[in-house]
Amino acid sequence: MFYIIGLGLCDEKDITVRGLEKERLEAFYGKDLILADRDMVETESDEILRDADKKDVALLVIPVRVVHNASIMNAIGACGLQLYNFGQTVSLVFFSETWKPDSFYDRIKENADLGMHTLVLLDIKVKEQSEENLARGRKIYEPPRYMSITQAVSQLIEIEELREGGILTPDKTLAIAMSRVGGSEGQERIVSGTLSELLSQPPEVFGEPLHSLVIVGRRLHHLEVEYAETFAVNRESWRSTARDVYGCALD
Amino acid sequence: MFYIIGLGLCDEKDITVRGLEKERLEAFYGKDLILADRDMVETESDEILRDADKKDVALLVIPVRVVHNASIMNAIGACGLQLYNFGQTVSLVFFSETWKPDSFYDRIKENADLGMHTLVLLDIKVKEQSEENLARGRKIYEPPRYMSITQAVSQLIEIEELREGGILTPDKTLAIAMSRVGGSEGQERIVSGTLSELLSQPPEVFGEPLHSLVIVGRRLHHLEVEYAETFAVNRESWRSTARDVYGCALD
Structure with missing residues (x-):
């Protein structure tokens, strides 16, 4: 699963409980948080998605969930x-x-x-x-x-x-x-x-x-x-x- | 303080951590959660604001904080x-x-x-x-x-x-x-x-x-x-x- 989690407007307390649970899940599985800046998103998207592709399925069918937040x-x-x-x-x-x-x-x-x-x-x-x-x-x-x-x-x-x-x-x-x-x-x-x-x-x-x-x-x-x-x-x-x-x- | 807290789109997990802290604060002070429907907001706003007005100041200067969320x-x-x-x-x-x-x-x-x-x-x-x-x-x-x-x-x-x-x-x-x-x-x-x-x-x-x-x-x-x-x-x-x-x- 590839999560896109809205962090909200200002600081770490603006994440939703739903979003936070996903982050906890990440900690549970022992993955690191990687700050994906614009350069990374635009030029290293393959790298970002590499681990989401555990099952050797095509990129287009990797499940994606968006956790919405204020903007x-x-x-x-x-x-x-x-x-x-x-x-x-x-x-x-x-x-x-x-x-x-x-x-x-x-x-x-x-x-x-x-x-x-x-x-x-x-x-x-x-x-x-x-x-x-x-x-x-x-x-x-x-x-x-x-x-x-x-x-x-x-x-x-x-x-x-x-x-x-x-x-x-x-x-x-x-x-x-x-x-x-x-x-x-x-x-x-x-x-x-x-x-x-x-x-x-x-x-x-x-x-x-x-x-x-x-x-x-x-x-x-x-x-x-x-x-x-x-x-x-x-x-x-x-x-x-x-x-x-x-x-x-x-x- | 009179808080307006965005609950987000779907269920109880969509509240932000910031919003949740305010609710916990409320529990700490022993206040009940009151579901304010449209009728209540439109016809009983005086009642809603009564407790926010602890210091006997005018309604207009009651501090209000909005905790934003997705919409x-x-x-x-x-x-x-x-x-x-x-x-x-x-x-x-x-x-x-x-x-x-x-x-x-x-x-x-x-x-x-x-x-x-x-x-x-x-x-x-x-x-x-x-x-x-x-x-x-x-x-x-x-x-x-x-x-x-x-x-x-x-x-x-x-x-x-x-x-x-x-x-x-x-x-x-x-x-x-x-x-x-x-x-x-x-x-x-x-x-x-x-x-x-x-x-x-x-x-x-x-x-x-x-x-x-x-x-x-x-x-x-x-x-x-x-x-x-x-x-x-x-x-x-x-x-x-x-x-x-x-x-x-x-x-």
Whole structure:
């Protein structure tokens, strides 16, 4: 049996009891835990599956069980916006001087045109090789990097200035920054505001990575506005933007 | 402290270790577990929160911690479709002779127009009162009902015939039925096919409730088609519909 066990959002206590039993089973059989990073999964999958293939059956029929767990795709509901009102999720990658992929913009615009919220997942670079080391086949890895809210918002605004779709206007677009969702007190941070307000916050406001960002859509209920207001950089401008720009019926 | 603990998808083993510790804490303090159903949450919230308010502070500042867990919103990925390609989620309620709310159709159409998949959550009626008992204020409850895949597909087709948007055409629309996602072997069922193929299956094919349904969108990768094909009622028609109707590049 080949188990895929969701570890959850934050630390070792986020595993489910069902998942933990599988790990205990593993300890019972005397197998070691091997941390499978992206490089291993992508280039050494044969090695990973070798022991699962005890009975000399083809790879495709090895039994697989998934033990589900929370992910940012549902835990994002902690920001107070209805999960029903989220459209497709997008990823935002680190821009370089020469590479600024902006297809996320089309996806956010599709959501925005329907009034839907967008969850933006921010790039992580863990165990990545530099271009030179990659070209030379040297397995020397760069230090890990996690995209911050500040960098993400800055990249969004950069592409808005290029594309001019009017969907990521710094003073008129509401967003909610989420850090370490589900983490213990002091770890989890939720900060809401216009893009320009989020951009002007000192980095420590957002806490440690991982960070995620929600772009608020116009299909917005006043209860969503009022709940997320509790996390606002500036409650006044949060409400007035929701009312005047988003057209949300507030008192 | 007022804890909201995700219990996960299926049974008591789906709670996380973090969630379990909170329950143990509760046992330690000698509190009873109270099953809070919808009626209780909606009409007796004061009672629920009474003990959380030990320090005589206002309700709004009672500390609340959420212990996240899996939900159908992310576990639906088990069907093989990319979570990135899902649009907004919709709910489908039990139709009656006089009440057939169809706003879900507009939402599915918005998703379909963008090529996105739609997760359709099926109605459950638990501890609901009949209209007569509701009118008379009698707390007598109907037996629980859970919408089946068969009924859901039938309702979708009924509304397609009414609205004629061409997004839920019985022979041309692919869908994936999911039952008891994350459940143990024999519990979880995944069945893929056209709407008419799903409609013609005997009920036992879909197993016990809860059921959920995915309407497949046109932004479809051949790997998604090939993965979901393993659950197909009829592999030939699954592939040919994906290729000829959806325009997916398959061998």
